[in-house]
Amino acid sequence: MSRTASTVTFADIFRVLFSILLPPLGVFLQVGFGLHFWLNIVLTLLGYIPGLVHAVWIIATRR
Secondary structure, three states, rough: OOOOOOOOOHHHHHHHHHHOOOHHHHHHHOOOHHHHHHHHHHHHHHHHHHHHHHHHHHHHOOO
């Protein structure tokens, strides 16, 4: 039987916890200094919730 859902690792949970405190930090830990990091900084400056949603989305979709 094959699994289609990806597994959640301890590192993912760690990144999400950092994202709750500071969303750009979670994105940085996932993708480094790149487009998504700078976009997340802008979203976080516009409002905490958009930055948080973007950070969790990046962590959940990037491998």
